[in-house]
Amino acid sequence: MNFWRFDTDNPTLGAMIEGQNDPLLVTLSIVIACFAGVTVLALADRITAAREAATRAWWITGGAVAMACGMWSMHFTGMLAFELPGHDHGGYDAGLTLLSLFPAVIGSMVALHFIADASTRGWRLQLGSLLLASGIGAMHYTGMEAMRMPGLRYDFGLFVLSIAIAHVLAIAALSIRARLRAMRIMPENAVSYFAGPVVGLSIAGMHYTAMAAAQFHHVGDGTSHGTFLSDGSMAASIGMFAGVILLLSLLATWIDRQVGFQRLLQLERMAHTDALTGLPNRVMLDNQLETALHQNRCNDHGFALFYFDLNKFKPINDTYGHAAGDLILREFATRLQNCLRQNDLAARVGGDEFVALCRDMRDPESAARMAERILKALEKPVKLNRIELPLSVSIGISLYPADGDSAKGLKDKADDAMYRAKTGGLGYCFAGNHLNRSLEDYQRTSKAIMEAMEASDIQVLYQPEVDLATGNIRSLEALVRCPSNNSVTASEFISLTDSNGLSTQLSSLVLQAVCRQARAWLDDNIDFGKVAVNVSPAQFSHPEFARQTKSILQQFSLPAERLELEVSHKDLQNNKADQLLQLVQLRDLGVSLTLDRVEDLSLERISELPFQRLKIGRELIAQSATALNAVAKIRAIAALANALNLDLSCSGIETEAQKDLLLDAGCHSAQGYYFYIPTSADIIASLINSDQSTEVDWKAS
Structure with missing residues (x-):
């Protein structure tokens, strides 16, 4: 081929030159x-x-x-x-x-x-x-x-x-x-x-x-x-x-x-988000609801579905225009989100209808408290220029698994309950009739508590705490009861006041009533030792709690060493600096501090806190009869208390075997039905003054 460079037989060409490649540069080129x-x-x-x-x-x-x-x-x-x-x-x-x-x-x-x-x-x-x-x-x-x-x-x-x-x-x-x-x-x-x-x-x-x-x-x-x-x-x-x-x-x-x-991502957010309120839409709700159903079939935690419909939304929209209607929708969405917990989901499903999915909520009492919290958050009207627009809803509630095990069934039942609430003029209504009967009892009790609180009419009972070695009464614990319904337990009573936003007020009333009674006992020369009052989380978190306690003590001229405050381990989980400051201020005031349910707090953490006394809860005491690890934990806590020179008490003693176990472990004092039931201040005075307290008919009280 004698064209371009294929003429390899050209006589002008000399000898061939053999070349070679640099491996490094060859690799680089590839x-x-x-x-x-x-x-x-x-x-x-x-x-x-x-x-x-x-x-x-x-x-x-x-x-x-x-x-x-x-x-x-x-x-x-x-x-x-x-x-x-x-x-x-x-x-x-x-x-x-x-x-x-x-x-x-x-x-x-x-x-x-x-x-x-x-x-x-x-x-x-x-x-x-x-x-x-x-x-x-x-x-x-x-x-x-x-x-x-x-x-x-x-x-x-x-x-x-x-x-x-x-x-x-x-x-x-x-x-x-x-x-x-x-x-x-x-x-x-x-x-x-x-x-x-x-x-x-x-x-x-x-x-x-x-x-x-x-x-x-x-x-x-x-x-x-x-x-x-x-x-x-x-x-x-x-x-x-x-x-x-x-x-x-x-x-x-x-x-x-x-x-x-x-x-x-933006398109996906738009596909799953309501443009007006910024809440998830129906598509996102359905996805999350199916996920919740799948998860709860495995862990059985349960959840509640709340269906909301705004009351009188159409008249407001027609009278004041779409701007007012949009403002109402956005404001409700904001207040609803503020009421829900972090893992809950609020969604707008269309028009003036909203749905909330509340996880880990299967009992009607918890759902009722959530509904009341939402209704309370809507009491304040919405301001549009100089106009105040009312904001209220009707709520229907269905519970998984009590009201169904499918997304459609739960939504339909919550929707039906919402219409019953709207028709009946109720704030909220449950899907199941048996739950509505429970709701009626719950609402009656809540109403009685609120009336009693408004009238400062509360009942305080006292349970003695005895020295395990001698059996003598060494101190008292104040327990509050519902004055109109004796079937409501102390924990239920506290829970109801908390859900109605009255826990701080109740704690203050109890503290005043206890200090008044303690002053009266001292005036009558009744040596009750100390009287303990449980502090609510809201009260303990208040920045002025130490100052308020000092004011109440001064009001009744009660020595600070006669008052003991019990703080639950739950209030110390966040390790907030302001809470630790409260404890130090109360200790400096002379008030005794007790850490309740100490078994639920890490033993290393206990030594860092300014408590003078530790208290073991009734649950661990009850487990000690059948569980060796419970006994070992009691002994470990007792050893730690002795090492730190802290007093140790126990609650919920119901048998002689439990008393002997605690005495052998090194516990100093205890309370429970084995010794005394909670009783009135008058009978407590008789018990303390009597040399033979067992002859007093305290159980009849």
């Missing part, structure tokens, strides 16, 4: 090629995602330039790796070197146009890979022409093979990309990391096959004319330029992907 392949496929993904023609055109142009720069950089890095004896200071024609970039750009641009289709198949795949291979080949052989080597010739068979290798590997890369995208077994961006290196291998494979086809001969002095680039300057220029282009392309791809990801 890495550059793979990097270019990943970049171009990542850019192809952005082209696929683009919807506007102008955007696609920009991505295709940028992708073609990046791909061409990658090929260009790989080619000349590979050429730098090739060394010819006697040609150590070769160079390249500047014009042809620059010109070699353009076929790569054109080939890459046309190829990207075809391969950017999301489902590249058939002739598009073949044509795209052929154009890519042609661009690689044209760039390579144009770059070879830039060398100052008049004796350069090619083996025609290897020349054709180099183009074929580029074509075949390009088909393989694009087929892998198409198959992985169709299978959806990995993220979209990960596909480029698998198929991109194959594109790089097609570039490198073509280059090194073409280099194998190249034959270098001595021809005269080998001198050529023109503007030349030395190996060093060519390497630095091309490497820097191509590297910057590739990095900028990857950066642009990453930024665009992140922007697209944020756009998808």
Whole structure:
């Protein structure tokens, strides 16, 4: 073949020169090629995602330039790796070197146009890979022409093979990309990391096959004319330029992907969020409800579903306009969210209807307290300019699993209960009739407690605490009771006052009543020792509690050492600095401090707190009859109390065996039905004054 550089039999050609490759630079060139392949496929993904023609055109142009720069950089890095004896200071024609970039750009641009289709198949795949291979080949052989080597010739068979290798590997890369995208077994961006290196291998494979086809001969002095680039300057220029282009392309791809990801997140939020209130919509509620059903079939914690309908919303909307209606909806959404707990979900399901999913709530009392908290939060009207708009709702409540085990069933029952509440003029109504009967009892009790609190009419009973060694009464504990319903336990009574926001007021009334009674006992020369009062969480968290306690003591002229305050372990879990300051102030005041239910607090934590006495709860005492670990825990607490020089007491003693166990463990005092039941102040006085307290008919009280 006597055309271009295939005339290997030309008599002007001298002896062949055998070259060799630098392994390090060869490796670097292959890495550059793979990097270019990943970049171009990542850019192809952005082209696929683009919807506007102008955007696609920009991505295709940028992708073609990046791909061409990658090929260009790989080619000349590979050429730098090739060394010819006697040609150590070769160079390249500047014009042809620059010109070699353009076929790569054109080939890459046309190829990207075809391969950017999301489902590249058939002739598009073949044509795209052929154009890519042609661009690689044209760039390579144009770059070879830039060398100052008049004796350069090619083996025609290897020349054709180099183009074929580029074509075949390009088909393989694009087929892998198409198959992985169709299978959806990995993220979209990960596909480029698998198929991109194959594109790089097609570039490198073509280059090194073409280099194998190249034959270098001595021809005269080998001198050529023109503007030349030395190996060093060519390497630095091309490497820097191509590297910057590739990095900028990857950066642009990453930024665009992140922007697209944020756009998808925004669309997803819009699909699951109510635009007016910002609450989740019906779709999100249904998803969360199904999740709650699945979780509770496993853990059996239960949950409550609240269905809300705004009262008189249509008249307000019609009278004052949509702006007023929107304000009412937004304000209700805000107040509802403020009432719910962190793991609860509030949603707007349409119009003026809302739903709340309250997890870990299966008993009607807890649901009723939540409903009352919400109703109380709506008492304040909504202000619209100078107008005050009423805000009220009717609430229907269904409970899982009592009222059903399907999302539709629970929603339908809560909806029916809401309409019954609206029709009957009730604030809220339960789905089950038996729960509504419980609700009536609950509401009657709550009403009686509120009336008693308003009239400062509370009943305080006292339970003696005895010395385990002697059996003598050494102190008392004050226990509050519901004056109108003796069937309500102390814990229920405290819970009801807390749900009605009266716990602080109740605690203050109890403290005053106890200090008044203690002063009366002292005036009658009755030595009761100390009297203990339980402190509510709200009272203990009040920043002025220590000062208020001091004021009450001064009001009744009661010595501080006669008062004992019991603080539950639950109030100390957060380890707040202001609570610790309260304890220190009360201790400095002279008041005795007792840590109740000490077994629920870590033993290491106890030594850090300023308590003078520890108290073991009735639950651990009850477990001691059957559980060896409970006995071991009691002994450990007793040993710790003795080591810290703290007094130790126990509550809930009901048997002689329990008394003997505590005495043997080193406990100092105890209270419980085994010794005395809670009784009135008058009988307590008789018990203390009597030398034979068992003859007093205290049980009859």
